Amino acid sequence: MTIVWAEKALLETGWAENVRIEISPEGLIRSVEANAPADGHRTGVLLPAPANCHSHAFQRAMAGLTERRGPNASDSFWTWRQLMFRFLDRLTPDHVEAIAAFVQMEMLEAGYSANVEFHYLHHQPGGTPYANIAEMAERIATASLTTGMGLTLLPVHYQYGGCDKRALGPGQIRFGNTLDAYAELHARSAEAIAHLPADCRIGVAPHSLRAVAAEDLAHHANMAGGNPLHMHLAEQIAEVEEIVAAHGKRPVELVLDTMELDARHCFIHCTQMQSHETEGLARSGAVSGLCPITESSLGDGIFDGVRWFDNGGSIAVGSDSNIRISLSEELRTLDYSQRLRDHSRAALATPHKSTGRRLFDAVNAGGASVSARNNGALAVGKLADMMGLDADSVDLIGRTGDTILDCYIFAGDDRMVSDVWSAGRHMVTDGRHIKREAIVSAYARTMKQLGEAI
CATH class of the missing domain: 3.20.20.140 (Metal-dependent hydrolases)
Structure with missing residues (x-):
């Protein structure tokens, strides 16, 4: 069982605070609880990841x-x-x-x-x-x-x-x-x-x-x-x-x-x-x-x-x-x-x-x-496809509700993204993919081999 807790989260029913989400071994959201004590992996703003x-x-x-x-x-x-x-x-x-x-x-x-x-x-x-x-x-x-x-x-x-x-x-x-x-x-x-x-x-x-x-x-x-x-x-x-x-x-x-x-x-x-x-x-x-x-x-x-x-x-x-x-x-x-x-x-x-x-x-x-993916919302039974935003990002300080999304899209950028889960697989932490070094190294080798193709 994986547990994720967020200060704020955009649920299927709207915005909520102090949200605790349990994720099954199959990568599905098993439970969603608002106004819950901090537990598990903590993030600032939790959103469904498209x-x-x-x-x-x-x-x-x-x-x-x-x-x-x-x-x-x-x-x-x-x-x-x-x-x-x-x-x-x-x-x-x-x-x-x-x-x-x-x-x-x-x-x-x-x-x-x-x-x-x-x-x-x-x-x-x-x-x-x-x-x-x-x-x-x-x-x-x-x-x-x-x-x-x-x-x-x-x-x-x-x-x-x-x-x-x-x-x-x-x-x-x-x-x-x-x-x-x-x-x-x-x-x-x-x-x-x-x-x-x-x-x-x-x-x-x-x-x-x-x-x-x-x-x-x-x-x-x-x-x-x-x-x-x-x-x-x-x-x-x-x-x-x-x-x-x-x-x-x-x-x-x-x-x-x-x-x-x-x-x-x-x-x-x-x-x-x-x-x-x-x-x-x-x-x-x-x-x-x-x-x-x-x-x-x-x-x-x-x-x-x-x-x-x-x-x-x-x-x-x-x-x-x-x-x-x-x-x-x-x-x-x-x-x-x-x-x-x-x-x-x-x-x-x-x-x-x-x-x-x-x-x-x-x-x-x-x-x-x-x-054809069972995602798109933070709700029980959906895939745990989730993205976390850093609530301490300067453009999110003091922001609530839909203004969070407006500031993310129009004032900020993807540097706000702190965490990403794909079907419960926690692949991005602190804004970086967990295998970034190896993936970038392989890509760099490929680009050197391709050289000036155009």
């Missing part, structure tokens, strides 16, 4: 390497994409494991409890599968064992180079699988996570409407069953134009017309939606997986969060390219983008919830849904 809904782990090693302008004055996502293709041709399974462990360590130190890995780097340079088609997936799973982070693994189906079903180009060839090969990859990936803790999950991920055939989406839905199904959607103007030319409909229109949607569906980015698409997708029950730091970096556009929430939409948040892993900054960037677009303040607050509280509640609920 899942990171979208990550491409290997891209972390590219951070800071793509900030030069390309030969075209209108440098964009598409030139960044070419640089990414060149980089990934250097990566070996050993590199991917070391990078993934480092990424997961940073996520835990930022307050995330679990990682939803949108995993599409499958094969050897040149496109030949490894002897084990799920070799790279096994490396992601091994990294999760190292870090203690919860994992929802999404093997990605990536078959075509565009809506016209053209063959994959040289940079994409390591991603590619036919439907049959993808079925084998998925089955072997499920085997790869079978030795992980019981809180780990698997899902299905058709990469995008450019990379899979629209008529195959029903196949992906059948394969997913009750598990999560994630897909990139409506991220870039050129993508929207290509899909309209091929199908006569915009991406979100096509999805709404052809898929039966619910809360296990997560559509990533959705930064290029018209108002009717925003309203329709929000009302469908699907979750929008937002990655505001990456979306800002790539110039994707601004998600219409105000309209989305007004129509009952759900969100989760992810670090995507992992160029900067910061839970607080993802939430801050999301809200500030709305303010800049609409010339407003506290754009996502409501009369009853502050901005920080509304966003934090939303990403916990949405992250639990799209990771």
